[in-house]
Amino acid sequence: QVQLVESGGGLVQAGGSLRLSCAASGSIFSINAMGWYRQAPGKQRELVATLTSDGITNYADSVKGRFTISRDNAKNTVYLQMNSLKPEDTSVYYCNAEVITVVTMTPYVLDAWGQGTLVTVSS
DSSP, X not given: OEEEEEEOOEEEETTOXXXXXXXXXXXXXXXXXXXXXXXXXXXXXXXXXXXXXXXXXXXXXXXXXXXXXXXXXXXXXXXXXXXXXXXXXXEEEEEEEEEEEEETTEEEEEEEEOOOEEEEEEO
16 A cells, blocks of 8 residues: 655645645655646646656646655655745645555556645736
8 A cells, every 4th residue: 555645735826936845755766757637627647757766857837837746755755845826836736656555575667646635826
């Protein structure tokens, strides 16, 4: 079992900042990529940013230059620093991790998701 728990969402005015955190716990051997996705009401879930275990980042064009993803491998935690927030950033933000777990000497790859944290940006 692997759990991802997000925190840091909330209400902020346009132009403000928030920092999201996501901690992974459970039967973790290692974690490959970690990332953030978001889903606004009536829209599909979309990629925000990802970060591989060797430091390669990928950002959605809409957040480049405003958001920064980072991770603490020792704590199995990924962060998303969000600056210059806009009303269109309002969404539920989900943490994702590609987790390697081992069961009876056999490795498995799990695609784990958090429960989501709401970010609301007022104009």
